[in-house]
Amino acid sequence: MTTETVKKQRWKLNLRDRFQDLPLPARITAMAVFVVLLYLLPTKAFYENLGFPIPMGSGYLPFYTTGSDMAGVLFQCGYYILLALGLNVVLGYAGLLDLGFFGFFAVGAYTVALLTSPESKLITEYNWFESPWPWLVTVPIAIALAMLSGVLLGWPTLRLRGDYLAIVTLGFAEIIRIVAKNQDWILNGDRGIPSVGHPPGTYSNGEAIFELDFAPYYWLVLTVIIVVIFLIRNLANSRVGRAWVAIREDEDAAELMGVPTFKFKLWAFAIGAAIGGLSGSLWAGQANFVNSATFSLENSILVLAAVLLGGAGSIGGAILGGFLVIYLPEWLRSVGDVFGWPTQVTVGGIHIDVSPTSLRFVIFGALLIVVMIYRPQGLWPNRRRAAELKDRQKEVAPVE
Protein backbone atom coordinates (compact mmCIF):
# COMPACT_ATOMS: atom_id res chain seq x y z
CA MET A 1 0.00 0.00 0.00
CA THR A 2 1.36 3.39 -0.89
CA THR A 3 1.68 6.00 1.78
CA GLU A 4 -0.81 8.03 -0.18
CA THR A 5 -3.65 5.53 0.28
CA VAL A 6 -2.74 5.00 3.91
CA LYS A 7 -2.99 8.71 4.41
CA LYS A 8 -6.28 8.86 2.65
CA GLN A 9 -7.74 6.11 4.81
CA ARG A 10 -6.54 7.66 7.97
CA TRP A 11 -8.02 10.94 6.92
CA LYS A 12 -11.32 9.28 6.28
CA LEU A 13 -11.35 7.42 9.58
CA ASN A 14 -10.37 10.30 11.77
CA LEU A 15 -12.44 13.13 10.43
CA ARG A 16 -13.56 13.90 13.95
CA ASP A 17 -10.03 13.79 15.35
CA ARG A 18 -8.81 15.89 12.47
CA PHE A 19 -11.32 18.55 13.37
CA GLN A 20 -10.38 18.36 17.04
CA ASP A 21 -6.71 18.80 16.12
CA LEU A 22 -7.33 22.07 14.28
CA PRO A 23 -6.22 25.18 16.13
CA LEU A 24 -9.00 26.76 18.18
CA PRO A 25 -9.53 29.86 15.98
CA ALA A 26 -9.91 27.63 12.93
CA ARG A 27 -12.41 25.45 14.73
CA ILE A 28 -14.44 28.42 15.89
CA THR A 29 -14.45 29.93 12.40
CA ALA A 30 -15.54 26.66 10.85
CA MET A 31 -18.33 26.30 13.38
CA ALA A 32 -19.43 29.89 12.85
CA VAL A 33 -19.57 29.47 9.08
CA PHE A 34 -21.54 26.28 9.52
CA VAL A 35 -24.02 27.94 11.87
CA VAL A 36 -24.50 30.87 9.47
CA LEU A 37 -25.24 28.37 6.71
CA LEU A 38 -27.84 26.77 8.96
CA TYR A 39 -29.56 30.11 9.45
CA LEU A 40 -29.59 30.62 5.65
CA LEU A 41 -31.29 27.29 4.97
CA PRO A 42 -34.87 28.56 4.60
CA THR A 43 -33.98 31.15 1.97
CA LYS A 44 -34.46 30.11 -1.62
CA ALA A 45 -31.37 32.01 -2.74
CA PHE A 46 -29.25 29.54 -0.79
CA TYR A 47 -30.37 26.70 -3.03
CA GLU A 48 -30.09 28.75 -6.21
CA ASN A 49 -26.44 29.35 -5.46
CA LEU A 50 -25.52 25.83 -4.47
CA GLY A 51 -24.09 25.27 -7.94
CA PHE A 52 -25.91 22.05 -8.71
CA PRO A 53 -27.32 21.74 -12.22
CA ILE A 54 -31.04 22.34 -12.25
CA PRO A 55 -33.04 19.80 -14.28
CA MET A 56 -34.05 21.47 -17.53
CA GLY A 57 -37.16 23.56 -17.36
CA SER A 58 -38.42 21.86 -14.22
CA GLY A 59 -37.73 24.79 -11.98
CA TYR A 60 -36.59 22.25 -9.40
CA LEU A 61 -33.84 23.29 -7.04
CA PRO A 62 -31.68 20.57 -5.52
CA PHE A 63 -32.53 19.94 -1.85
CA TYR A 64 -35.32 22.47 -1.93
CA THR A 65 -38.74 21.10 -1.07
CA THR A 66 -41.49 22.07 -3.44
CA GLY A 67 -44.35 20.12 -1.90
CA SER A 68 -44.27 22.19 1.27
CA ASP A 69 -42.71 25.46 2.25
CA MET A 70 -39.01 24.85 2.86
CA ALA A 71 -38.98 26.95 6.03
CA GLY A 72 -41.97 24.98 7.29
CA VAL A 73 -40.18 21.70 6.71
CA LEU A 74 -37.11 23.04 8.46
CA PHE A 75 -39.18 24.20 11.43
CA GLN A 76 -40.70 20.75 11.71
CA CYS A 77 -37.21 19.25 11.45
CA GLY A 78 -36.24 21.63 14.24
CA TYR A 79 -38.76 20.52 16.78
CA TYR A 80 -38.19 16.87 15.89
CA ILE A 81 -34.47 17.40 16.40
CA LEU A 82 -35.27 18.84 19.83
CA LEU A 83 -37.41 15.80 20.58
CA ALA A 84 -34.64 13.50 19.40
CA LEU A 85 -32.13 15.36 21.59
CA GLY A 86 -34.45 14.91 24.56
CA LEU A 87 -35.04 11.23 23.94
CA ASN A 88 -31.32 10.84 23.39
CA VAL A 89 -30.71 11.86 26.99
CA VAL A 90 -33.18 9.25 28.20
CA LEU A 91 -32.40 6.43 25.79
CA GLY A 92 -28.93 7.26 24.54
CA TYR A 93 -27.32 8.38 27.77
CA ALA A 94 -29.18 6.62 30.56
CA GLY A 95 -30.28 3.65 28.44
CA LEU A 96 -33.96 3.92 29.39
CA LEU A 97 -36.45 2.87 26.75
CA ASP A 98 -39.20 5.48 26.55
CA LEU A 99 -41.82 4.56 23.98
CA GLY A 100 -44.13 7.47 24.68
CA PHE A 101 -41.79 10.39 24.48
CA PHE A 102 -44.27 12.44 22.49
CA GLY A 103 -46.43 12.56 25.62
CA PHE A 104 -44.14 15.24 27.05
CA PHE A 105 -44.44 17.17 23.81
CA ALA A 106 -48.22 17.04 24.32
CA VAL A 107 -47.92 18.29 27.90
CA GLY A 108 -45.83 21.23 26.69
CA ALA A 109 -48.13 22.05 23.80
CA TYR A 110 -51.33 21.87 25.86
CA THR A 111 -49.85 23.97 28.62
CA VAL A 112 -49.02 26.73 26.17
CA ALA A 113 -52.40 26.42 24.47
CA LEU A 114 -54.37 26.58 27.71
CA LEU A 115 -52.51 29.60 28.99
CA THR A 116 -52.20 31.67 25.81
CA SER A 117 -55.53 31.11 24.05
CA PRO A 118 -58.31 33.61 24.72
CA GLU A 119 -60.72 30.74 24.18
CA SER A 120 -59.09 28.54 26.79
CA LYS A 121 -61.63 27.17 29.23
CA LEU A 122 -59.40 28.33 32.04
CA ILE A 123 -60.56 31.81 31.02
CA THR A 124 -64.02 31.32 29.55
CA GLU A 125 -65.37 28.86 32.10
CA TYR A 126 -63.23 28.64 35.18
CA ASN A 127 -62.13 32.28 35.41
CA TRP A 128 -58.64 31.33 36.61
CA PHE A 129 -57.34 34.47 34.99
CA GLU A 130 -58.77 37.30 32.93
CA SER A 131 -56.75 37.52 29.76
CA PRO A 132 -54.40 35.11 27.99
CA TRP A 133 -50.77 35.06 29.00
CA PRO A 134 -47.92 35.93 26.64
CA TRP A 135 -46.36 32.90 24.97
CA LEU A 136 -42.90 33.57 26.37
CA VAL A 137 -44.14 33.40 29.96
CA THR A 138 -45.82 30.07 29.39
CA VAL A 139 -42.75 28.32 27.99
CA PRO A 140 -40.99 27.87 31.34
CA ILE A 141 -44.29 26.67 32.80
CA ALA A 142 -44.66 24.16 29.97
CA ILE A 143 -41.11 22.93 30.57
CA ALA A 144 -41.71 22.65 34.30
CA LEU A 145 -44.96 20.73 33.87
CA ALA A 146 -43.41 18.35 31.35
CA MET A 147 -40.56 17.79 33.78
CA LEU A 148 -43.01 17.19 36.60
CA SER A 149 -44.93 14.64 34.57
CA GLY A 150 -41.62 12.96 33.80
CA VAL A 151 -40.82 12.73 37.49
CA LEU A 152 -44.31 11.47 38.37
CA LEU A 153 -44.04 8.83 35.68
CA GLY A 154 -40.48 7.87 36.53
CA TRP A 155 -40.87 7.74 40.30
CA PRO A 156 -42.78 4.45 40.49
CA THR A 157 -41.32 2.86 37.35
CA LEU A 158 -37.61 3.65 37.40
CA ARG A 159 -37.11 1.53 40.50
CA LEU A 160 -38.07 -1.47 38.46
CA ARG A 161 -35.74 -3.05 35.96
CA GLY A 162 -36.68 -4.32 32.58
CA ASP A 163 -39.47 -3.45 30.24
CA TYR A 164 -41.91 -1.86 32.66
CA LEU A 165 -40.76 1.59 31.72
CA ALA A 166 -41.37 1.04 28.03
CA ILE A 167 -44.92 -0.09 28.70
CA VAL A 168 -45.73 2.62 31.20
CA THR A 169 -44.42 5.39 28.96
CA LEU A 170 -46.30 3.97 26.01
CA GLY A 171 -49.46 4.03 28.12
CA PHE A 172 -48.76 7.56 29.33
CA ALA A 173 -48.60 9.02 25.83
CA GLU A 174 -51.73 7.18 24.76
CA ILE A 175 -53.64 8.20 27.89
CA ILE A 176 -52.84 11.85 27.26
CA ARG A 177 -54.03 11.56 23.69
CA ILE A 178 -57.21 9.66 24.55
CA VAL A 179 -58.09 11.92 27.45
CA ALA A 180 -57.49 14.95 25.26
CA LYS A 181 -59.65 13.45 22.57
CA ASN A 182 -62.59 12.37 24.68
CA GLN A 183 -63.03 14.74 27.55
CA ASP A 184 -64.59 18.13 27.23
CA TRP A 185 -64.05 19.94 30.50
CA ILE A 186 -60.74 21.53 29.68
CA LEU A 187 -58.95 20.37 26.55
CA ASN A 188 -62.04 20.62 24.35
CA GLY A 189 -61.80 17.12 22.90
CA ASP A 190 -61.42 16.93 19.14
CA ARG A 191 -62.43 20.53 18.68
CA GLY A 192 -59.18 21.51 20.35
CA ILE A 193 -57.97 24.90 21.46
CA PRO A 194 -57.80 27.66 18.81
CA SER A 195 -56.00 31.01 18.73
CA VAL A 196 -52.92 29.82 20.57
CA GLY A 197 -50.39 32.58 21.24
CA HIS A 198 -47.23 33.23 19.23
CA PRO A 199 -43.76 34.27 20.29
CA PRO A 200 -43.33 38.04 20.76
CA GLY A 201 -41.60 40.56 18.51
CA THR A 202 -42.41 42.96 15.68
CA TYR A 203 -40.47 44.24 12.68
CA SER A 204 -39.65 47.94 12.50
CA ASN A 205 -42.78 48.51 10.41
CA GLY A 206 -44.91 47.15 13.22
CA GLU A 207 -45.72 43.78 11.67
CA ALA A 208 -45.46 40.76 13.95
CA ILE A 209 -42.40 38.59 13.29
CA PHE A 210 -44.05 35.33 14.29
CA GLU A 211 -47.08 35.05 12.07
CA LEU A 212 -47.55 33.04 8.92
CA ASP A 213 -43.96 33.08 7.68
CA PHE A 214 -42.21 29.92 8.89
CA ALA A 215 -38.67 31.24 8.62
CA PRO A 216 -38.62 33.14 11.95
CA TYR A 217 -39.95 30.04 13.70
CA TYR A 218 -37.15 28.03 12.18
CA TRP A 219 -34.57 30.58 13.32
CA LEU A 220 -36.06 30.49 16.79
CA VAL A 221 -36.01 26.71 17.05
CA LEU A 222 -32.49 26.60 15.60
CA THR A 223 -31.32 29.01 18.29
CA VAL A 224 -32.99 26.91 20.97
CA ILE A 225 -31.34 23.78 19.59
CA ILE A 226 -27.91 25.37 19.76
CA VAL A 227 -28.46 26.34 23.39
CA VAL A 228 -29.79 22.88 24.25
CA ILE A 229 -26.77 21.23 22.60
CA PHE A 230 -24.43 23.24 24.79
CA LEU A 231 -26.33 22.31 27.93
CA ILE A 232 -26.49 18.62 27.06
CA ARG A 233 -22.83 18.47 26.10
CA ASN A 234 -21.80 19.92 29.43
CA LEU A 235 -24.07 17.55 31.25
CA ALA A 236 -22.76 14.54 29.35
CA ASN A 237 -19.18 15.43 30.28
CA SER A 238 -19.96 15.91 33.95
CA ARG A 239 -20.23 13.46 36.84
CA VAL A 240 -23.88 13.08 35.94
CA GLY A 241 -22.94 12.04 32.42
CA ARG A 242 -20.45 9.47 33.69
CA ALA A 243 -23.08 8.08 36.03
CA TRP A 244 -25.48 7.71 33.09
CA VAL A 245 -22.89 5.80 31.08
CA ALA A 246 -22.27 3.50 34.02
CA ILE A 247 -25.98 2.90 34.56
CA ARG A 248 -26.64 2.07 30.95
CA GLU A 249 -23.63 -0.21 30.66
CA ASP A 250 -24.21 -2.16 33.87
CA GLU A 251 -26.69 -0.93 36.41
CA ASP A 252 -25.63 -3.33 39.17
CA ALA A 253 -21.98 -2.45 38.74
CA ALA A 254 -22.87 1.25 38.75
CA GLU A 255 -24.62 0.79 42.07
CA LEU A 256 -21.61 -1.08 43.43
CA MET A 257 -19.45 1.92 42.50
CA GLY A 258 -21.66 4.12 44.64
CA VAL A 259 -23.77 5.68 41.90
CA PRO A 260 -27.27 6.55 43.16
CA THR A 261 -28.84 4.92 40.13
CA PHE A 262 -32.46 5.76 40.82
CA LYS A 263 -31.72 9.43 41.31
CA PHE A 264 -29.74 9.73 38.11
CA LYS A 265 -32.27 7.78 36.07
CA LEU A 266 -34.94 10.11 37.34
CA TRP A 267 -32.79 13.08 36.37
CA ALA A 268 -32.31 11.75 32.86
CA PHE A 269 -36.02 11.23 32.61
CA ALA A 270 -36.86 14.69 33.89
CA ILE A 271 -34.33 16.43 31.66
CA GLY A 272 -35.51 14.51 28.62
CA ALA A 273 -39.11 15.35 29.47
CA ALA A 274 -38.23 19.02 29.87
CA ILE A 275 -36.70 19.11 26.39
CA GLY A 276 -39.76 17.31 25.02
CA GLY A 277 -42.02 19.88 26.67
CA LEU A 278 -39.91 22.71 25.28
CA SER A 279 -40.30 21.27 21.82
CA GLY A 280 -44.06 21.07 22.30
CA SER A 281 -44.28 24.66 23.45
CA LEU A 282 -42.32 25.83 20.40
CA TRP A 283 -44.59 23.87 18.13
CA ALA A 284 -47.72 25.24 19.83
CA GLY A 285 -46.33 28.76 19.44
CA GLN A 286 -46.53 28.27 15.70
CA ALA A 287 -49.51 25.98 15.37
CA ASN A 288 -52.37 28.34 16.21
CA PHE A 289 -54.52 25.34 16.96
CA VAL A 290 -53.88 22.38 19.26
CA ASN A 291 -55.98 19.25 19.37
CA SER A 292 -55.45 15.59 20.14
CA ALA A 293 -54.92 14.55 16.52
CA THR A 294 -51.33 15.81 16.65
CA PHE A 295 -50.28 13.45 19.40
CA SER A 296 -50.73 10.04 17.84
CA LEU A 297 -48.45 7.22 18.83
CA GLU A 298 -46.75 7.28 15.46
CA ASN A 299 -44.94 10.43 16.45
CA SER A 300 -43.34 8.76 19.46
CA ILE A 301 -42.22 5.96 17.19
CA LEU A 302 -40.86 8.45 14.68
CA VAL A 303 -38.76 10.13 17.37
CA LEU A 304 -37.51 6.74 18.50
CA ALA A 305 -36.63 5.91 14.90
CA ALA A 306 -34.78 9.21 14.64
CA VAL A 307 -32.61 8.45 17.67
CA LEU A 308 -31.83 4.87 16.63
CA LEU A 309 -31.20 5.82 13.02
CA GLY A 310 -28.86 8.65 13.95
CA GLY A 311 -27.10 6.71 16.67
CA ALA A 312 -28.19 6.55 20.30
CA GLY A 313 -25.97 8.41 22.69
CA SER A 314 -24.66 10.85 20.13
CA ILE A 315 -25.82 14.45 19.83
CA GLY A 316 -24.84 14.55 16.18
CA GLY A 317 -26.78 11.36 15.64
CA ALA A 318 -29.93 12.74 17.26
CA ILE A 319 -29.72 15.82 15.06
CA LEU A 320 -29.11 13.82 11.91
CA GLY A 321 -31.91 11.40 12.78
CA GLY A 322 -34.41 14.10 13.68
CA PHE A 323 -33.60 15.90 10.46
CA LEU A 324 -33.84 12.80 8.28
CA VAL A 325 -37.19 11.52 9.53
CA ILE A 326 -38.87 14.78 8.55
CA TYR A 327 -36.80 16.07 5.67
CA LEU A 328 -36.25 12.88 3.73
CA PRO A 329 -39.91 12.14 2.93
CA GLU A 330 -40.53 15.79 2.05
CA TRP A 331 -37.52 15.88 -0.20
CA LEU A 332 -38.48 12.60 -1.86
CA ARG A 333 -41.88 14.07 -2.53
CA SER A 334 -40.32 17.08 -4.21
CA VAL A 335 -38.13 14.85 -6.32
CA GLY A 336 -41.20 12.75 -7.06
CA ASP A 337 -43.06 15.84 -8.25
CA VAL A 338 -40.28 16.63 -10.69
CA PHE A 339 -40.08 13.13 -12.09
CA GLY A 340 -43.80 12.55 -12.07
CA TRP A 341 -44.13 10.09 -9.17
CA PRO A 342 -47.89 9.75 -8.61
CA THR A 343 -49.40 10.70 -5.28
CA GLN A 344 -52.06 8.06 -5.62
CA VAL A 345 -52.46 4.79 -7.44
CA THR A 346 -55.66 2.83 -7.92
CA VAL A 347 -55.49 -0.93 -7.70
CA GLY A 348 -58.76 -2.76 -8.32
CA GLY A 349 -60.80 0.28 -7.41
CA ILE A 350 -58.87 0.92 -4.16
CA HIS A 351 -57.04 4.21 -3.96
CA ILE A 352 -53.65 3.93 -2.36
CA ASP A 353 -51.79 6.99 -1.24
CA VAL A 354 -48.19 6.59 -2.40
CA SER A 355 -46.74 10.02 -1.75
CA PRO A 356 -43.45 9.75 0.15
CA THR A 357 -44.83 11.70 3.11
CA SER A 358 -47.60 9.16 3.53
CA LEU A 359 -45.18 6.30 3.04
CA ARG A 360 -42.91 7.76 5.70
CA PHE A 361 -43.28 4.77 7.98
CA VAL A 362 -42.65 2.31 5.19
CA ILE A 363 -39.54 4.24 4.18
CA PHE A 364 -38.18 4.47 7.71
CA GLY A 365 -39.19 0.95 8.58
CA ALA A 366 -37.12 -0.32 5.69
CA LEU A 367 -34.29 2.13 6.27
CA LEU A 368 -34.15 1.26 9.95
CA ILE A 369 -33.92 -2.44 9.19
CA VAL A 370 -31.11 -1.87 6.72
CA VAL A 371 -29.24 0.41 9.10
CA MET A 372 -29.71 -1.93 12.06
CA ILE A 373 -28.28 -4.81 10.04
CA TYR A 374 -25.31 -3.03 8.54
CA ARG A 375 -24.69 -0.29 11.03
CA PRO A 376 -26.44 -1.12 14.31
CA GLN A 377 -24.69 1.70 16.14
CA GLY A 378 -26.48 4.24 13.90
CA LEU A 379 -25.36 6.59 11.16
CA TRP A 380 -23.44 8.95 13.42
CA PRO A 381 -22.58 6.76 16.35
CA ASN A 382 -21.25 7.47 19.75
CA ARG A 383 -17.92 5.64 20.03
CA ARG A 384 -18.58 4.24 23.43
CA ARG A 385 -22.01 2.95 22.48
CA ALA A 386 -20.52 1.27 19.46
CA ALA A 387 -18.11 -0.58 21.76
CA GLU A 388 -20.96 -1.56 24.09
CA LEU A 389 -22.91 -2.89 21.17
CA LYS A 390 -20.00 -5.04 20.06
CA ASP A 391 -19.75 -6.37 23.58
CA ARG A 392 -23.42 -7.28 23.60
CA GLN A 393 -23.21 -8.95 20.21
CA LYS A 394 -20.34 -11.02 21.53
CA GLU A 395 -22.59 -12.24 24.34
CA VAL A 396 -25.45 -13.10 22.03
CA ALA A 397 -23.53 -14.76 19.24
CA PRO A 398 -20.05 -15.95 20.16
CA VAL A 399 -18.80 -16.26 16.59
CA GLU A 400 -15.18 -16.39 15.38
Added chain:
Amino acid sequence: MLLEIDDITLHYGRIQALHGISLHVNEGEVVALIGANGAGKSTIMRAISGLRAVSSGAIRFQGEDISKVRADLRVARGICQAPEGRGVFPGMTVQENLEMGAYIRRDHAAIAQDMERVYGLFPRLLERRKQAGGTLSGGEQQMLAVGRALMARPKLLLLDEPSMGLAPMIIQQIFTIITEINQQGTTVLLVEQNAQQALSRAHRAYVLETGNIVKEGTGADLLHDPAVKAAYLGVA
Protein backbone atom coordinates in the same frame (compact mmCIF):
# COMPACT_ATOMS: atom_id res chain seq x y z
CA MET B 1 -15.54 -6.39 64.47
CA LEU B 2 -15.80 -4.72 61.10
CA LEU B 3 -18.76 -6.64 59.74
CA GLU B 4 -21.28 -8.67 61.66
CA ILE B 5 -24.10 -10.50 59.97
CA ASP B 6 -26.78 -11.52 62.39
CA ASP B 7 -29.28 -14.20 61.39
CA ILE B 8 -30.24 -12.87 57.97
CA THR B 9 -32.74 -14.47 55.61
CA LEU B 10 -33.23 -13.49 52.01
CA HIS B 11 -35.84 -14.43 49.43
CA TYR B 12 -35.91 -14.31 45.65
CA GLY B 13 -39.66 -14.11 45.18
CA ARG B 14 -40.97 -17.25 46.87
CA ILE B 15 -37.61 -18.99 46.94
CA GLN B 16 -35.73 -18.62 50.18
CA ALA B 17 -32.02 -18.41 49.37
CA LEU B 18 -30.60 -17.69 52.84
CA HIS B 19 -31.88 -19.43 55.99
CA GLY B 20 -30.59 -17.44 58.92
CA ILE B 21 -26.95 -16.74 58.17
CA SER B 22 -24.66 -15.38 60.86
CA LEU B 23 -21.03 -14.57 60.31
CA HIS B 24 -18.50 -11.90 61.09
CA VAL B 25 -15.35 -10.37 59.69
CA ASN B 26 -12.74 -8.74 61.89
CA GLU B 27 -10.70 -5.76 60.89
CA GLY B 28 -7.62 -6.80 58.91
CA GLU B 29 -8.78 -10.34 58.14
CA VAL B 30 -9.18 -12.29 54.95
CA VAL B 31 -12.31 -14.39 55.37
CA ALA B 32 -13.31 -17.00 52.82
CA LEU B 33 -16.77 -18.27 52.01
CA ILE B 34 -16.88 -21.62 50.26
CA GLY B 35 -19.72 -23.81 49.11
CA ALA B 36 -21.20 -25.62 46.15
CA ASN B 37 -22.92 -23.95 43.21
CA GLY B 38 -26.18 -22.38 44.29
CA ALA B 39 -25.34 -22.53 47.99
CA GLY B 40 -25.99 -18.82 48.35
CA LYS B 41 -22.52 -17.34 48.38
CA SER B 42 -23.20 -14.60 45.86
CA THR B 43 -26.48 -13.94 47.60
CA ILE B 44 -24.67 -13.16 50.83
CA MET B 45 -22.42 -10.78 48.92
CA ARG B 46 -25.42 -9.05 47.38
CA ALA B 47 -27.00 -8.71 50.79
CA ILE B 48 -23.86 -7.08 52.17
CA SER B 49 -23.34 -4.71 49.24
CA GLY B 50 -27.05 -3.88 49.15
CA LEU B 51 -27.97 -5.11 45.69
CA ARG B 52 -30.60 -7.29 47.37
CA ALA B 53 -32.61 -6.45 50.47
CA VAL B 54 -32.65 -9.00 53.29
CA SER B 55 -36.00 -10.29 54.51
CA SER B 56 -34.96 -10.36 58.16
CA GLY B 57 -31.89 -10.06 60.35
CA ALA B 58 -29.24 -7.40 60.69
CA ILE B 59 -26.05 -6.49 58.88
CA ARG B 60 -23.84 -4.42 61.11
CA PHE B 61 -20.89 -2.55 59.66
CA GLN B 62 -18.64 -0.80 62.19
CA GLY B 63 -21.38 -1.37 64.73
CA GLU B 64 -24.22 0.20 62.73
CA ASP B 65 -27.06 -1.72 61.13
CA ILE B 66 -26.85 -1.03 57.41
CA SER B 67 -29.42 -3.56 56.23
CA LYS B 68 -31.80 -0.76 55.25
CA VAL B 69 -29.14 1.53 53.78
CA ARG B 70 -29.11 2.04 50.00
CA ALA B 71 -26.36 0.27 48.07
CA ASP B 72 -24.64 3.43 46.87
CA LEU B 73 -24.48 4.77 50.42
CA ARG B 74 -22.90 1.56 51.63
CA VAL B 75 -20.06 2.24 49.18
CA ALA B 76 -19.60 5.61 50.81
CA ARG B 77 -19.35 3.84 54.17
CA GLY B 78 -16.50 1.71 52.88
CA ILE B 79 -17.95 -1.48 51.40
CA CYS B 80 -17.06 -2.24 47.83
CA GLN B 81 -17.79 -5.35 45.83
CA ALA B 82 -16.17 -6.72 42.73
CA PRO B 83 -19.19 -8.55 41.34
CA GLU B 84 -19.36 -12.13 40.13
CA GLY B 85 -19.00 -12.35 36.36
CA ARG B 86 -16.72 -9.30 36.54
CA GLY B 87 -19.23 -6.59 35.63
CA VAL B 88 -16.72 -4.22 34.06
CA PHE B 89 -18.18 -1.38 32.04
CA PRO B 90 -17.74 -2.66 28.49
CA GLY B 91 -17.75 0.66 26.65
CA MET B 92 -15.44 2.46 29.05
CA THR B 93 -11.70 2.20 28.72
CA VAL B 94 -9.65 0.52 31.42
CA GLN B 95 -8.71 3.94 32.73
CA GLU B 96 -12.34 5.11 32.79
CA ASN B 97 -13.40 1.93 34.56
CA LEU B 98 -10.87 2.62 37.27
CA GLU B 99 -12.00 6.24 37.50
CA MET B 100 -15.53 4.96 37.88
CA GLY B 101 -14.34 2.92 40.86
CA ALA B 102 -13.40 6.18 42.53
CA TYR B 103 -16.76 7.73 41.71
CA ILE B 104 -17.66 8.55 45.30
CA ARG B 105 -14.32 10.19 46.02
CA ARG B 106 -13.28 13.75 45.33
CA ASP B 107 -9.72 13.71 46.62
CA HIS B 108 -8.12 13.87 43.19
CA ALA B 109 -4.51 13.67 44.31
CA ALA B 110 -5.13 10.52 46.33
CA ILE B 111 -7.15 9.04 43.46
CA ALA B 112 -4.18 9.51 41.14
CA GLN B 113 -1.99 7.75 43.71
CA ASP B 114 -4.37 4.84 43.99
CA MET B 115 -4.48 4.60 40.23
CA GLU B 116 -0.70 4.21 40.26
CA ARG B 117 -1.01 1.57 42.93
CA VAL B 118 -3.56 -0.44 40.94
CA TYR B 119 -1.42 -0.20 37.82
CA GLY B 120 1.47 -1.33 39.99
CA LEU B 121 -0.48 -4.38 41.14
CA PHE B 122 -1.72 -5.14 37.62
CA PRO B 123 0.88 -4.01 35.05
CA ARG B 124 -1.25 -5.65 32.38
CA LEU B 125 -3.93 -3.05 32.95
CA LEU B 126 -1.43 -0.27 32.44
CA GLU B 127 -0.55 -1.67 29.00
CA ARG B 128 -4.24 -1.67 28.09
CA ARG B 129 -5.21 1.62 29.64
CA LYS B 130 -7.01 2.92 26.56
CA GLN B 131 -8.67 -0.36 25.60
CA ALA B 132 -12.43 -0.76 26.03
CA GLY B 133 -13.31 -2.90 29.04
CA GLY B 134 -15.49 -5.19 26.96
CA THR B 135 -12.63 -6.13 24.66
CA LEU B 136 -10.32 -7.32 27.45
CA SER B 137 -9.72 -11.03 27.96
CA GLY B 138 -11.55 -12.75 30.80
CA GLY B 139 -8.53 -12.65 33.06
CA GLU B 140 -7.84 -9.01 32.30
CA GLN B 141 -11.45 -8.16 33.07
CA GLN B 142 -11.10 -9.94 36.37
CA MET B 143 -8.04 -7.87 37.20
CA LEU B 144 -9.90 -4.76 36.20
CA ALA B 145 -12.87 -5.65 38.40
CA VAL B 146 -10.61 -6.14 41.41
CA GLY B 147 -8.61 -3.00 40.62
CA ARG B 148 -11.76 -0.97 40.17
CA ALA B 149 -13.11 -2.09 43.54
CA LEU B 150 -9.83 -1.02 45.13
CA MET B 151 -10.21 2.46 43.67
CA ALA B 152 -13.06 3.12 46.10
CA ARG B 153 -10.53 2.62 48.92
CA PRO B 154 -12.88 0.27 50.71
CA LYS B 155 -12.51 -0.73 54.31
CA LEU B 156 -14.12 -4.01 53.35
CA LEU B 157 -13.48 -5.51 49.94
CA LEU B 158 -15.97 -8.11 48.74
CA LEU B 159 -14.61 -10.42 46.05
CA ASP B 160 -17.01 -12.82 44.38
CA GLU B 161 -15.02 -15.59 42.70
CA PRO B 162 -12.02 -13.55 41.58
CA SER B 163 -10.42 -16.70 40.12
CA MET B 164 -13.37 -17.69 37.96
CA GLY B 165 -12.32 -18.81 34.50
CA LEU B 166 -8.66 -18.01 34.97
CA ALA B 167 -5.59 -20.02 34.07
CA PRO B 168 -3.79 -21.59 37.09
CA MET B 169 -0.88 -19.17 36.68
CA ILE B 170 -3.14 -16.17 36.85
CA ILE B 171 -5.09 -17.60 39.79
CA GLN B 172 -1.85 -17.76 41.75
CA GLN B 173 -1.19 -14.17 40.80
CA ILE B 174 -4.64 -12.97 41.80
CA PHE B 175 -4.42 -14.64 45.20
CA THR B 176 -0.98 -13.22 45.79
CA ILE B 177 -2.39 -9.80 45.04
CA ILE B 178 -5.31 -10.37 47.41
CA THR B 179 -2.85 -11.18 50.17
CA GLU B 180 -0.88 -8.08 49.26
CA ILE B 181 -3.97 -5.88 49.32
CA ASN B 182 -4.84 -7.30 52.71
CA GLN B 183 -1.37 -6.62 54.05
CA GLN B 184 -1.72 -3.03 52.88
CA GLY B 185 -4.67 -2.73 55.25
CA THR B 186 -7.86 -3.77 53.46
CA THR B 187 -10.17 -6.32 55.03
CA VAL B 188 -11.33 -8.92 52.51
CA LEU B 189 -14.36 -11.18 52.31
CA LEU B 190 -13.78 -13.69 49.58
CA VAL B 191 -16.13 -16.11 47.84
CA GLU B 192 -14.36 -18.95 46.10
CA GLN B 193 -14.84 -22.21 44.26
CA ASN B 194 -11.13 -22.70 44.43
CA ALA B 195 -11.28 -23.87 48.02
CA GLN B 196 -7.66 -25.00 48.21
CA GLN B 197 -6.31 -21.55 47.43
CA ALA B 198 -8.97 -19.71 49.38
CA LEU B 199 -8.53 -21.72 52.57
CA SER B 200 -4.76 -21.52 52.49
CA ARG B 201 -4.87 -17.74 52.06
CA ALA B 202 -7.69 -16.94 54.48
CA HIS B 203 -7.45 -16.32 58.19
CA ARG B 204 -10.87 -17.80 58.71
CA ALA B 205 -13.51 -19.42 56.56
CA TYR B 206 -17.17 -20.42 56.48
CA VAL B 207 -18.70 -23.33 54.62
CA LEU B 208 -22.11 -22.73 53.14
CA GLU B 209 -24.67 -25.35 52.14
CA THR B 210 -28.07 -24.50 50.66
CA GLY B 211 -28.40 -21.22 52.45
CA ASN B 212 -27.02 -22.39 55.81
CA ILE B 213 -23.61 -22.09 57.38
CA VAL B 214 -22.54 -25.61 58.24
CA LYS B 215 -18.97 -25.09 59.34
CA GLU B 216 -16.58 -22.40 60.33
CA GLY B 217 -12.99 -22.26 61.47
CA THR B 218 -9.53 -21.08 60.60
CA GLY B 219 -8.41 -21.65 57.06
CA ALA B 220 -5.87 -24.21 58.19
CA ASP B 221 -8.43 -26.15 60.25
CA LEU B 222 -10.87 -26.41 57.39
CA LEU B 223 -8.13 -27.43 54.98
CA HIS B 224 -7.61 -30.50 57.11
CA ASP B 225 -11.25 -31.19 57.89
CA PRO B 226 -12.15 -34.57 56.34
CA ALA B 227 -15.68 -33.51 55.32
CA VAL B 228 -14.43 -30.34 53.69
CA LYS B 229 -11.67 -32.29 52.00
CA ALA B 230 -14.15 -34.73 50.54
CA ALA B 231 -16.69 -32.14 49.44
CA TYR B 232 -14.62 -29.20 48.25
CA LEU B 233 -11.04 -30.21 47.84
CA GLY B 234 -11.64 -33.26 45.71
CA VAL B 235 -9.69 -35.44 48.12
CA ALA B 236 -11.19 -38.77 49.15
